[in-house]
Each structure stands twice: as C-alpha cells, then as structure tokens.
Amino acid sequence: MKLSFQHLNLPLRHTFTLGNGSSRTHTPITLVQLHYQDHIGYGEAAMPPYLAENHETATVFFQKINTSLFQYPFDFEQIHAYLDHLSSGNTAAKAAVDIALHDLWGKITQQPLWQLLGSKQADLKPTACTIGISEPNELTKKIKEAEAFSFLKIKLGSVNDNALVAAIRKTTDKLLYADVNQGWKDREYALDMSYYLKEQGILLLEQPFEKNNLADLAWLKAKSPIPIIADESCQRLSDIEKMVDCVDGINIKLMKSTGIYEALQLFNKAKKLGLKTLIGCMTETSCATYAALSIAPLADYVDIDGPWMLAEQPFSTPVLKNGICQYSDKPGLGLSLID
Ligand code: MG
Secondary structure (H helix, E strand, C coil), rough: CEEEEEEEEEEEEEEEECCCEEEEEEEEECCCCCCCCEEEEEEEEEEEEHHHCHHHHHHHHHHHHHHHHCCCCCCHHHHHHHHHHCCCCCCHHHHHHHHHHHHHHHHHHHEEEEEEECCCCCHHHCCCEEECCCCCHHHHHHHHHHCCCEEEEEEECCCCHHHHHHHHHCCCCCCCCCCCCCCCCCHHHHHHHHHHHHCCCCEEEECCCCCCCHHHHHHHHHCCCCCCEEEECCCCHHCHHHHHCCCCCCEHHHHCCHHHHHHHHHHHHHHHHHHHHECCCCCCCHHHHHHHHHHHHHHCECCCCCHHHHHCCEEEECCCCCCEECCCEEEEEECCCCC
C-alpha cells in the first residue's frame, strides 16, 4: 500500500465566526490517497483551529507512517493501534487514513460503504445546516440560502444571543438547535438562556462552557429544560465515561474520533450509557461527509453540512432530498471528482 497526500486551503462560503471569538475565511484540509493494487482510497483531514492540527502537523504525521506494514486495508484494528502508537494526537490525520481505508474496502468489494456498514437510506434523518454568528440583516440571507434544509443549527455565544435567536425566529419556524462552542462563562446566564431557548422551540444546547469545565456542565444538565450535548468535551472513546453525569448526549465527529472505526465504538458505548448521539462534522469536503453519512443512521440527530460551508471543493456535493442527504450507489464512499 502507498500513501500520498495533498494540502488544500479551501475558501469558505461565508466568514465563519464562533462564540469563542475566532473567525476565518479559509479552512485547511489535507486529502489522502491510499493506493492498493488497482484501487485508490480517498481520505480527508479537516482541521479546525481547536484540534491543534494543520498542514505541517499532518505532513509530519503522514511521513512517519510505514504503509508497507499494512498488508490488507481491512485490518482496521491493527492499523488504528499502529497509528495511535505513532502519536497520541493527530486525530484528523488519523481519520484521513481511516476514511481512505474504508473507501478502499468498498472499492475492493465493489459495494457502497454505507451498505457494507449495514446502513439504509430510509433510516437517514434530515441534516442540520449551520448558521454562523451574524448581524441580523445578514441572517435573512443565510437562512434563505439554507432553504433546502429542514433543520438549522445556530451558533450562539456572542453578546447578542437573545437578539440573534429572536431575529432567526422572525424569519423561520424550522427546527433549531443551538451550539455555543464553549462561549459562555456564567452558568446562571446559561440556565436563563436554556429556558429562553426552550420557549423559542430550540431542541438541544451544545457545548455551552469551556471543554474542561465539567462541573458547570453537570450543574446545567441537572437544571436545564432542554438536553445538553457535549462536543469539544468529548472527543475520543476514552472521554465518554466521564460524560454520563455531565450531559444528556454527545456529538460524534470523525475528525475527533480518528475516523469511522472508533466512531462506531462511540455509538455503541453511548447507547449502553444512555446518552443521546449527534453525528457532526467540521468544515469539510464531501469525502469526510460521505464517510460520516455511511454511519449516520446510528445517530439520534444528524448535523452534517460541511460541503455546503465551502465556496469550492474537489468533489460533487451530496444531493439533498427533503433535507436528507442521499447515498451514492457507487462503490466505496461514492465520491465524484469535479473536473
Ligand atoms: Mg459543536
């Protein structure tokens, strides 16, 4: 097996601002190709700033990999153990290898990956489209652009949370959930907001506090009228046990879980622990998106809108029907390269 990779800095459709004050116009992505016999498996590392990964760290990690040790692309357990032995971090770079292996699995067996993983189109739920923190007049435009989606995710954590929610509710009565991206510092404010959000018909509240502030998460979970979901606080399988008393559910993302292999274990464990699950994404191309969709029926909520956040990308964007992403019948991930 041979591994090659290419760094891209893809332009975003809109400047992306989060509750923690960060803002960006482009996003770093590394595409991986695994060559095995006559097949090429595609993988992707999408690297938002909080993962502390970038093109340089991805290069260093990929150069450490000795692919001659990978005899078969189906040895997921062995290959993941090897990748974790090379580095304790680099979760997005590891996800790129995992996704490429899964694409190869489908291409070698000539079956769509979602089918190999036992997923069905009929079990896929509508996906949410993220509306970033915006001035009220910009909001109307963004909500209109998200017309094809039946479910919206709003980013909170700026100074005008109430005004933002009120402005959105003036424009749309679609299902909504809210993500604060660690932006709130005051738990009493968070509790007041949770009641306000309930009144406004918001279904879930994601990551209100800094990721290590589990005490305030647990306090809020005990009092909030809407479910609290952990995203940045819960990244890998080793994080999930400590989530039980702090939150009602977790957001599983391939770029945090090192890919599909460990994401499947997270879904199993979450079910056993009685935690709700979301499947989420980063700002990413259709490569990582099709990978996440292949296991998305396992989640209670789907939040996969990465390709729609990009102004351009190398692959075709999945088709949406009634707000639901449609599986491709092609072998593997089902990607089509745009010429
Ligand atoms: Mg989030």
